[in-house]
Amino acid sequence: MRIGIIGSGVVGQTIGAKLVERGEDVVLGTRSPGSLNDKRGFGQSLDDWLKATGSRARLGTFADAATHGEIVINATSGTVSLEALRLAGEQNLRGKILIDISNPLDFSKGRPPTLTVCNTDSVGEQIQRAFPDAKVVKTLNTTNVNIMVDPGQVAGGNHDLFVSGNDAAAKARVTELLRQWFGWRTVIDLGDITTARGTEMLLPIWLRLWGALGSPMFNFKIAR
Amino acid sequence: MRIGIIGSGVVGQTIGAKLVERGEDVVLGTRSPGSLNDKRGFGQSLDDWLKATGSRARLGTFADAATHGEIVINATSGTVSLEALRLAGEQNLRGKILIDISNPLDFSKGRPPTLTVCNTDSVGEQIQRAFPDAKVVKTLNTTNVNIMVDPGQVAGGNHDLFVSGNDAAAKARVTELLRQWFGWRTVIDLGDITTARGTEMLLPIWLRLWGALGSPMFNFKIAR
Numbered sequence: 352m353r354i355g356i357i358g359s360g361v362v363g364q365t366i367g368a369k370l371v372e373r374g375e376d377v378v379l380g381t382r383s384p385g386s387l388n389d390k391r392g393f394g395q396s397l398d399d400w401l402k403a404t405g406s407r408a409r410l411g412t413f414a415d416a417a418t419h420g421e422i423v424i425n426a427t428s429g430t431v432s433l434e435a436l437r438l439a440g441e442q443n444l445r446g447k448i449l450i451d452i453s454n455p456l457d458f459s460k461g462r463p464p465t466l467t468v469c470n471t472d473s474v475g476e477q478i479q480r481a482f483p484d485a486k487v488v489k490t491l492n493t494t495n496v497n498i499m500v501d502p503g504q505v506a507g508g509n510h511d512l513f514v515s516g517n518d519a520a521a522k523a524r525v526t527e528l529l530r531q532w533f534g535w536r537t538v539i540d541l542g543d544i545t546t547a548r549g550t551e552m553l554l555p556i557w558l559r560l561w562g563a564l565g566s567p568m569f570n571f572k573i574a575r
Numbered sequence: 576m577r578i579g580i581i582g583s584g585v586v587g588q589t590i591g592a593k594l595v596e597r598g599e600d601v602v603l604g605t606r607s608p609g610s611l612n613d614k615r616g617f618g619q620s621l622d623d624w625l626k627a628t629g630s631r632a633r634l635g636t637f638a639d640a641a642t643h644g645e646i647v648i649n650a651t652s653g654t655v656s657l658e659a660l661r662l663a664g665e666q667n668l669r670g671k672i673l674i675d676i677s678n679p680l681d682f683s684k685g686r687p688p689t690l691t692v693c694n695t696d697s698v699g700e701q702i703q704r705a706f707p708d709a710k711v712v713k714t715l716n717t718t719n720v721n722i723m724v725d726p727g728q729v730a731g732g733n734h735d736l737f738v739s740g741n742d743a744a745a746k747a748r749v750t751e752l753l754r755q756w757f758g759w760r761t762v763i764d765l766g767d768i769t770t771a772r773g774t775e776m777l778l779p780i781w782l783r784l785w786g787a788l789g790s791p792m793f794n795f796k797i798a799r
Contacts, residue, residue: 466694513780549780555776560797570799574796
């Protein structure tokens, strides 16, 4: 399947590499495709990333990635997602499933970061409002990137993921892809895209748990 | 042990009844001790509650409860906690452990409710600032009241609770009491009282999970 990834930081790189490994046809979209040797935040340089994928993926602009993808994945920081998706192009997202992994973490005022939007709104909703013809499905934003693509790394995979979105068929499709691509067994459908507030608002405790447990290798399970 | 409970709704009633059952000496503080026959929100009337405890507990004002308690429990709504605790009296809380179960849920603008404070502050912090000589320990606010007092009702008790607070000894004491009183096996110390933001911000997803799962009988477990 043709997948376009918007964002070439550690989340885009990790998801992209896993999808390439799964045989998907990936374009990783970056704001600055020229600087391939620069390290990207917590990720590697795009040159190293391309090598690690056996050069089976391609790099491009955000618009290249969105045009390429049958499904598009937003892997940018929630603080710049709207801008990045505008660069990707509304017409290139039209009618497509847009998997939104972003969190609106603001590190500019020190740590722990706060959220730039929460409580009465969420990045997921902002994106759905700005791109009404895309089928936004919020998911994967509640766990560490290494667990996103390999839930079995923690507690034998016995923990949960959530989906939020207005389109039931899109959520069902994404739920199935999360199983096929990464092995997610339990994905809880929280409801429409307004439920993204709840998953984005998990980030403050998630960050404190990282501190308390001394490792980001944990995930939420809903015991019932 | 002498326990004072501030708030006579379903949380105060349920915690209070359990503590009476455990042999503790409980005063349940209510804003309106006169109207014993009125049903209290999701709880029962205070008359029925007293009968259910075999009349082994007493009712009183918020100040009566705070004066009585070696440990005081705030079981009011987070939207009125500061006011209720002022009525309880700063001098009656001085030097005491104050277990704060409140959540700042605002139902006045429709459902789902929003939080009246979050992201950069929390009720837990507001209370600690307003009552600097109390040892505020935020806990129990992340699960249903029936699970608070009997975690074994869900998944054999294999799920987690959190504590937030500035006083390490107070958190250790509360952690031990949560085990003795209710049977909580895993209580994660998140850090100082600012970590209460994280647990209060769990409420939006908690409420949506209730809707999605069709039952409030679930709890968060940190799989690791």
